[in-house]
Amino acid sequence: xxxxxxxxxxxxxxxVEFARMVDLYSAPIYRLGLKMLGSPQDAEDxxxxxxxxxxxxxxxxxxxxxxSTWLYRIASNEALMLIxxxxxxxxxxxxxxxxxxxxxxxxxxxDWSVLPERELLTGESKQAIDDxxxxxxxxxxxxxxxRDIEDISIKETAEILNLTETxxxxxxxxxxxxxxxxxSAYYGERLTRKEKHD
Amino acid sequence: MTDHSHKNCxxxxxxxxxxxxxxLPAELCAEIEKHLEGCENCRVVLNTTKxxxxxxxxxxxxxxxxxxxxxxxxxxxxxxxxxPKS
Numbered sequence: 001x002x003x004x005x006x007x008x009x010x011x012x013x014x015x016v017e018f019a020r021m022v023d024l025y026s027a028p029i030y031r032l033g034l035k036m037l038g039s040p041q042d043a044e045d046x047x048x049x050x051x052x053x054x055x056x057x058x059x060x061x062x063x064x065x066x067x068s069t070w071l072y073r074i075a076s077n078e079a080l081m082l083i084x085x086x087x088x089x090x091x092x093x094x095x096x097x098x099x100x101x102x103x104x105x106x107x108x109x110x111d112w113s114v115l116p117e118r119e120l121l122t123g124e125s126k127q128a129i130d131d132x133x134x135x136x137x138x139x140x141x142x143x144x145x146x147r148d149i150e151d152i153s154i155k156e157t158a159e160i161l162n163l164t165e166t167x168x169x170x171x172x173x174x175x176x177x178x179x180x181x182x183x184s185a186y187y188g189e190r191l192t193r194k195e196k197h198d
Numbered sequence: 199m200t201d202h203s204h205k206n207c208x209x210x211x212x213x214x215x216x217x218x219x220x221x222l223p224a225e226l227c228a229e230i231e232k233h234l235e236g237c238e239n240c241r242v243v244l245n246t247t248k249x250x251x252x253x254x255x256x257x258x259x260x261x262x263x264x265x266x267x268x269x270x271x272x273x274x275x276x277x278x279x280x281x282p283k284s
Contacts, residue, residue: 015276015278015279016279018274018276018279019271019276019279019280019281022270022271022274022276023267026262026267026270027259027260027261027262030259030262030266031258031259034259040263040266044266044269044270047262047266047270048269048270048273048274051270051273051274052273052274055274105208105211106211106239106243109238109239109242109243110242110246111241111242111245111246112246112249113245113246113248113249120249120253121253129253129254133254144254148251148254148255149254149255149258151255169215169216172215173211173212173214173215176214176215176247176250176251177211177214177247179250179254180243180246180247180250183246183249183250183253184246
């Protein structure tokens with residue numbers, strides 16, 4: 001079991017402790033960058049910028065949230081900034097990510113969940129899953145990555161993104177419904193082909 | 199499907215995430231399950247949503263590539279603390 005990172009040591013400029021923190025949180029932050037930006041180069045930028053920013057702002061961090069929450073908050077801001085820099089045009093779809101309950105209603109009702117695992121996880125299918133994640137509006141994608149990929153609680157996700165828990169739940173539901181619809185289109189077609197073939 | 203109405207489907211969809219995550223009180227779960235028994239479309243949405251979540255959750259990379267880690271430590275001027283990973 002890894003010993004907890006000491007904030008006092010970090011603030012006292014203990015480089016060994018900072019290096020230990022970097023090693024402890026690099027993997028989840030890199031993953032967040034990968035899922036948010038979809039490219040290893042961008043994920044590396046998110047990773048580096050997150051820890052550079054943490055180093056710069058360490059003296060202002062009072063420890064009111066956990067180190068993990070603080071780092072995720074920096075990382076999510078870095079990822080969103082990078083996305084917006086790369087896509088500076090006004091995005092109407094993101095503006096529509098209000099947190100009303102009006103989510104899209106499902107349109108595809110094919111039960112592809114019965115397909116065997118080996119067919120759900122071919123190389124091509126994994127790519128389809130990644131593509132579907134990349135199609136999510138970024139504010140939904142961020143909630144989805146933190147909650148469903150990183151397995152962070154609703155409460156902590158809300159704290160990281162400075163949202164209410166209700167907003168997190170609404171965005172999570174919309175993200176899941178969007179992905180379900182995308183994957184239903186993809187796997188539904190496979191299921192139909194398979195049935196025709198059989 | 200006598201008690202079936204679009205209104206019930208909409209209500210179920212609104213609670214679907216929390217139902218899947220096991221965050222709803224028992225009485226609400228019972229109501230949802232009653233609706234599911236009579237509504238094939240909602241059953242499909244539930245099954246495929248659960249499967250969608252399962253699929254995106256795996257597999258998770260547990261480490262960063264070694265060259266990425268090395269460049270990160272250099273950028274942070276932490277080269278002296280770059281303990282090789284076994």
